[in-house]
Amino acid sequence: MRFAIETWAPEYGAATDHELPETGATVDAEIERDLDGWAPIAPPSLDPPPERILFTDGVRRVDAQVWIEDGAASCPGICATFAAGAVLCDGRAEVVSAEVRRGLFTAAPQAEAIRCRHVSYPVRSAPSGDPDVLSLALQQRMGELEITLAAAHDAPLVIVDGPLRGRQSVPGAVGYIKTHHVSYLQGAQEQVVAALGPGQRTPVFLMMSSWSRFSWYLRLPGSIGHPWAGVVRCEASADHETSDVIALADAVAAALPRFSSKPHKDPRAPQNLYPIAGLERELRRRLGDAALLYRDLRVAAA
Amino acid sequence: MNEDQARLVGRVLGTVDSTPLEFWVALEPGRSLQLDDVVATVRRPPGGEPVSVYGIVSQVRARYEGARFDSDVFLIEDGVLPGEVCEAAQITTTRVEPEVFIPPLPGAAVMRAEGKDRDQALFFDGMDKRLPAGVSRSGEPVFLNLEFLDGTRGAHVNISGISGVATKTTYATFLLYSLFNSGVLGAEALNTKALIFNVKGEDLLFLDHPNIQLTGQDEDRYRSLGMPPGPFASAAFYAPPRTGDRNAAPDVSSRSRGVTSFFWTIEEFCHDELLPFLFADAEDDRQHYTMVVFNVAAQLRHATPIGEGGVNIEGEEVRTFRELVEVITSKVQEGNEWAGPAIGLGTINAFIRRLYGTIRPLERLIRGDIPDAPGHRVRLEKQVTVVDLHNLPDRAKRFVVGVVIRKTFEEKERSGRARPLLFLVLDELNKYAPKEGSSPIKEILLDVAERGRSLGIILVGAQQTASQVEDRIVGQSSIRVVGRLDSAEAERGQYGFLKGAVRDRATILKPGSMMVSQPEIPVPLLVEFPFPAWASRPSEAGANPAAMDEPEDPFEGLPSS
Numbered sequence: 001m002r003f004a005i006e007t008w009a010p011e012y013g014a015a016t017d018h019e020l021p022e023t024g025a026t027v028d029a030e031i032e033r034d035l036d037g038w039a040p041i042a043p044p045s046l047d048p049p050p051e052r053i054l055f056t057d058g059v060r061r062v063d064a065q066v067w068i069e070d071g072a073a074s075c076p077g078i079c080a081t082f083a084a085g086a087v088l089c090d091g092r093a094e095v096v097s098a099e100v101r102r103g104l105f106t107a108a109p110q111a112e113a114i115r116c117r118h119v120s121y122p123v124r125s126a127p128s129g130d131p132d133v134l135s136l137a138l139q140q141r142m143g144e145l146e147i148t149l150a151a152a153h154d155a156p157l158v159i160v161d162g163p164l165r166g167r168q169s170v171p172g173a174v175g176y177i178k179t180h181h182v183s184y185l186q187g188a189q190e191q192v193v194a195a196l197g198p199g200q201r202t203p204v205f206l207m208m209s210s211w212s213r214f215s216w217y218l219r220l221p222g223s224i225g226h227p228w229a230g231v232v233r234c235e236a237s238a239d240h241e242t243s244d245v246i247a248l249a250d251a252v253a254a255a256l257p258r259f260s261s262k263p264h265k266d267p268r269a270p271q272n273l274y275p276i277a278g279l280e281r282e283l284r285r286r287l288g289d290a291a292l293l294y295r296d297l298r299v300a301a302a
Numbered sequence: 303m304n305e306d307q308a309r310l311v312g313r314v315l316g317t318v319d320s321t322p323l324e325f326w327v328a329l330e331p332g333r334s335l336q337l338d339d340v341v342a343t344v345r346r347p348p349g350g351e352p353v354s355v356y357g358i359v360s361q362v363r364a365r366y367e368g369a370r371f372d373s374d375v376f377l378i379e380d381g382v383l384p385g386e387v388c389e390a391a392q393i394t395t396t397r398v399e400p401e402v403f404i405p406p407l408p409g410a411a412v413m414r415a416e417g418k419d420r421d422q423a424l425f426f427d428g429m430d431k432r433l434p435a436g437v438s439r440s441g442e443p444v445f446l447n448l449e450f451l452d453g454t455r456g457a458h459v460n461i462s463g464i465s466g467v468a469t470k471t472t473y474a475t476f477l478l479y480s481l482f483n484s485g486v487l488g489a490e491a492l493n494t495k496a497l498i499f500n501v502k503g504e505d506l507l508f509l510d511h512p513n514i515q516l517t518g519q520d521e522d523r524y525r526s527l528g529m530p531p532g533p534f535a536s537a538a539f540y541a542p543p544r545t546g547d548r549n550a551a552p553d554v555s556s557r558s559r560g561v562t563s564f565f566w567t568i569e570e571f572c573h574d575e576l577l578p579f580l581f582a583d584a585e586d587d588r589q590h591y592t593m594v595v596f597n598v599a600a601q602l603r604h605a606t607p608i609g610e611g612g613v614n615i616e617g618e619e620v621r622t623f624r625e626l627v628e629v630i631t632s633k634v635q636e637g638n639e640w641a642g643p644a645i646g647l648g649t650i651n652a653f654i655r656r657l658y659g660t661i662r663p664l665e666r667l668i669r670g671d672i673p674d675a676p677g678h679r680v681r682l683e684k685q686v687t688v689v690d691l692h693n694l695p696d697r698a699k700r701f702v703v704g705v706v707i708r709k710t711f712e713e714k715e716r717s718g719r720a721r722p723l724l725f726l727v728l729d730e731l732n733k734y735a736p737k738e739g740s741s742p743i744k745e746i747l748l749d750v751a752e753r754g755r756s757l758g759i760i761l762v763g764a765q766q767t768a769s770q771v772e773d774r775i776v777g778q779s780s781i782r783v784v785g786r787l788d789s790a791e792a793e794r795g796q797y798g799f800l801k802g803a804v805r806d807r808a809t810i811l812k813p814g815s816m817m818v819s820q821p822e823i824p825v826p827l828l829v830e831f832p833f834p835a836w837a838s839r840p841s842e843a844g845a846n847p848a849a850m851d852e853p854e855d856p857f858e859g860l861p862s863s
Contacts, residue, residue: 093377093384116349259382274377276837278384 001112004074005294005301006065025209027184030155032203032246038192042201043253051090053255054155055275058084058142059283062135063121063290064297068108076129077106079114079121080138083283084146086153087275089259095279097149100286103141105134116296119288143167157251160278164213168237174252175213175235178271180228193217194227201253204245205256212238214245218253220260222270230260230270309413311335314343315390316408322355322395325405327412330391335359337807338439338828340423341393342415343406353402356415356423357393358825361803364389374706394801394825396423425822433486435477435529435818441803443527444829446781448486450821452723456780457755460731461764461816462797463785466588470764470785471505472838474727476831477762481725482685483529493722495682497710499703501729504556506839509686510537512844513594516835523832540564542694542702543666543678549836550672553693557841564680564689566705567611568620568670572602579704580660582741583697590646591653597642598630598653608751612670623668627657663695667702680706682724691726696733703734704743704749709761711746720758726750731763732770737797744772768796782819782826786811800826 029035060082067074085098103124104114114121126137128139143166150158150170157172183190185205192202196219204216214236222230234252236245260270266277312321312329329335339359346352366378368385378385380532381521395411396828399422406412413419420442421427431448438444450456459477461470478496481487487494500506524531543550543563553564566576577599605613605620612621616633620626631654641650672678680689689706691699707726714724728734728747734745750761751774761779768776769791776782782799789809792800799819800808804826808817815834819826837843 087384089381092381095384095386265374274383281370282368282384 001110001114002018002069003077003114003301004067004069005298006067008065013285017126025184025207027186027206028206029185029189029203031206031214031242032249035189038189038203040192040196041203041253042197042200043252043281044250052155052157053089054086054096054150054153054158055089055161055259055273055279056084056086056146056150056158057161057276057279057283058082058146059280059287060142061284061287061290063102063293066104066106066114066297066301067108068111070108070110075106075108075111076131076134077104077108077111077126078134078138079104081119081287081293082138082142082145083286084142084149085279085283086149087279088153088155089275093275093278095282096153097151098279098283098286099145100283100288101141102147103138105137107133114297114300116293116300118296119293121191155247157255157275159252159256159273164235164237165211168211168239172239172248174248176273176276177233177235178268180233180259184233185217193231196231198222198224198230199253199257201249204242204249206238207235212240214240214249216249218256220270221257222260222263231257251266306693308418310411311341311414312391312412314406314408314410314412319390320405320408322398322403322405322550324360324395325357325393327391327393328470329391334389335362335391336439337362337803339391340396340415340420341391341412342419342423343410343412345406345410346563347402347404350402351400353404354397354399354422355395355406356397356399356419357395358423358827359391359710360394360801360825362389363391380762390409392803396824397425416681424827428822431486433477434480434484434529436521436816436831437527439828439830441526444818444827446818446820447822450780451760453755453758456821457760458751458779459760459762459783460768460776460779461762461783461785462768462787462791463764463766463816464788465502465766467786467811469816470783471500471502471729472834473783473816473831474729474762475509475714475836478686478725478727479534479835480527480529482534484527484530485529487723490722492685494685494725495722496686496725496727497682497706498686498688498727499706499729500688500692501699502692503839504554504690504692505838506688507539507541507554507557507561507690508839508843509534509688510560511837511842513833513835513837513842514844515842516619516833520835524835527832531832534686538562538681538684538687539690540680540688541690542698545666548671550666550669550678553666555691561690563680565667565669565672565675565677565703566679568613568623568626569605569607569611571626571668572605572613572615574705574709575599575603576701576705577602577702579708580664580697581656582700582704583744590649591656594634594641594645594649594653598634598640602630602855603638610670610673611675616754616834617642623665624661626668627661630657655669660697663698664701667694667698680709682710689756700734700741700743703728704746707743707750708746711750711757714757714759715740716855720756723758723760725760725762726754727762727764729764731765731775732767735772735775737770737772743803748772748774751775767791769794780821784808784811784817784826785813785815807815824855 011025063079066077081102083100086096088096102121105124106128107126107129111123126134147167160167160173160178198221201218202216204214207215221232259273261274263269266272311333312327315326315328318326342356346351366385367388377383426445429447432445433448435444435446463470482491491553510533521531539561541552541554541561544553550563552561554561605615608614615629735744765771787808792805792808815830817826818829830849
């Protein structure tokens with residue numbers, strides 16, 4: 001297989017955010033409280049606080065954009081490294097698993113694995129050569145790896161970085177969304193989010209779009225600079241009983257503030273939780289040196 | 303687990319440059335290295351024979367990987383942030399065999415060096431004559447190459463360290479014990495002599511007594527070094543006579559037997575030209591009366607002996623030092639014959655003032671009023687001779703040290719043979735051979751330092767601060783030892799052989815630990831020496847049959863009437 005490496009740096013043209021807002025979601029806000037009863041809920045003082053919390057995360061990096069030659073035509077692809085891992089917080093925070101995979105994501109039918117001096121990129125086919133599609137394929141592979149790792153550990157509470165989509169099957173999994181492109185609540189309910197005090201959460205509501213899940217907002221401790229500062233959204237599987245999901249929401253609200261980061265240590269404070277930030281650094285380290293791999297790929301293409 | 307795995311301590315890390323002379327090792331979890339541990343690794347260059355790199359741990363560090371801020375430690379301990387402890391050790395290369403200087407490669411396995419490997423690493427394998435110098439932190443023997451001590455390839459030992467904590471004299475004594483008892487000198491050990499000047503307390507007056515506080519564990523340490531624990535088998539002790547005592551009984555308080563008093567007769571003082579040794583202060587060096595001193599010394603040679611150490615000088619009988627001073631005073635004031643030509647009155651008066659100043663400190667050491675004078679001469683008949691100076695004033699200390707060393711030196715020079723060796727142990731070198739100025743004692747010590755190697759006189763010198771001692775004396779010493787150093791002192795150039803962390807460590811060394819540097823090994827080694835097997839104070843002294851013998855004269859010390 002002949003292939004060429006795009007001479008532009010790999011970051012160019014890579015889609016950066018794939019959590020596309022779902023505007024079409026309908027919300028049932030009367031799961032925990034009726035609409036008139038909506039108010040911030042302080043977490044119950046759980047004694048002891050939840051132990052054995054598993055945090056999972058994945059990272060990905062495009063090592064190079066490649067062109068796979070097919071006669072006169074060329075088909076695009078990306079050589080990427082992705083990793084997933086889990087931190088178990090059980091008195092000590094410990095990276096209990098971390099795995100690194102690589103892949104050549106492409107739609108080219110004649111693609112073969114690229115073997116370089118240090119690593120190799122097996123073919124992972126994508127439905128089309130569109131950059132967003134390739135990127136999404138990478139994202140999916142990473143997510144699958146994350147699920148495998150998360151399922152391997154027995155923890156009553158699993159905090160999954162990002163939306164829960166595709167990971168509902170992990171027992172005890174709670175999706176943890178740091179950014180808000182769209183407000184899913186309206187009017188008075190939205191005001192409740194702004195009125196949350198540190199550590200408080202909104203009542204649980206049900207979101208229905210292409211998939212259904214329970215959700216609630218939670219404000220982490222930190223300075224309240226603007227109405228949504230320090231607010232995260234959590235998601236839990238719609239398969240839960242209502243009472244279970246309320247207990248889960250309470251447990252999360254009781255557990256997470258301890259892990260929230262300080263602004264001088266993390267630019268995404270307080271939402272970027274310490275265990276996840278630590279795991280992410282560890283995973284990025286394990287991806288290998290980008291410059292070295294880029295050089296390897298160019299040597300392999302020559 | 304095979305033997306190699308058991309000895310594997312870590313791998314050369316690649317985040318810090320690895321060089322042939324220094325490299326870092328990340329430690330395997332559960333393994334540890336401490337400072338001074340000895341390690342080995344192998345590099346197999348393509349097409350060449352394997353190169354063994356040996357080294358000694360010069361620094362160890364531990365850090366949290368995953369922590370970016372100092373306060374992350376609290377998060378990690380709190381179980382919030384993941385972090386791993388990683389330990390690493392810095393290795394300073396001691397030996398590369400064969401001598402192909404290539405760096406060990408990152409990832410290379412690093413083994414703890416034991417047995418033959420350790421001997422290789424520390425060059426013990428090539429030492430034909432190994433002098434036990436103590437044990438390492440891990441309890442293994444550390445050796446000195448005798449060839450760098452006995453004059454074959456080098457000589458002299460210099461020991462620095464803070465008084466009281468550095469245990470300089472004790473270490474010097476231990477080295478002597480090791481020399482005499484480890485068998486390193488072979489048959490020569492019997493005739494090898496040591497002369498020790500005792501400058502502090504009466505510590506060294508019990509060398510011939512076993513130490514009753516020695517534990518079985520201490521005894522084992524001696525045996526592990528290849529020598530039996532015990533006191534010095536053959537020792538003689540000299541102390542100055544008690545002031546005002548007409549029988550010249552030795553001025554010691556803790557030991558009543560087996561100590562001989564020493565002094566010089568007026569006759570010896572005159573004939574051996576000992577006068578210059580009275581003027582051995584740094585301050586004397588700057589005065590004009592040096593000429594007068596030498597003229598008077600020359601005149602004194604003509605004094606006529608009248609028996610029992612007294613002399614007659616131009617008709618005047620002299621039996622005490624005071625009388626001698628008075629005669630000299632009247633002679634130099636009489637005319638130029640004694641003082642020398644063209645000497646001003648001021649200079650003569652300065653000389654007289656100084657001379658009178660020596661009466662009090664030296665009266666008891668220079669005398670002609672004791673019948674058995676030869677019996678009070680310092681003689682090196684036993685294996686170890688201790689000359690006690692501790693209660694003498696400085697001026698008298700200089701006189702004794704200067705005169706005894708000169709005499710010893712002259713005798714050795716006359717004998718014309720380097721063997722058997724003579725070891726000379728002298729603390730407070732800064733007093734006798736200061737960096738600045740010159741004096742008769744400094745000259746004689748320089749002679750020892752520069753020619754002693756061929757004459758078979760080995761100087762074991764000690765001082766608190768090497769920076770205050772004549773560089774040529776410190777510089778001639780092949781073996782350098784430091785006990786605890788003052789931190790400002792440790793920064794000085796005289797301690798250039800202590801590098802980096804070793805230097806910092808010298809400021810926290812405990813009594814009983816010394817850093818020993820010898821020419822063959824590029825890094826100083828930390829040694830601990832065993833608790834003295836001989837007593838250093840009356841309370842430690844066990845019975846000593848030899849010292850219990852009847853004195854030669856049972857009535858010695860009693861009024862003779």
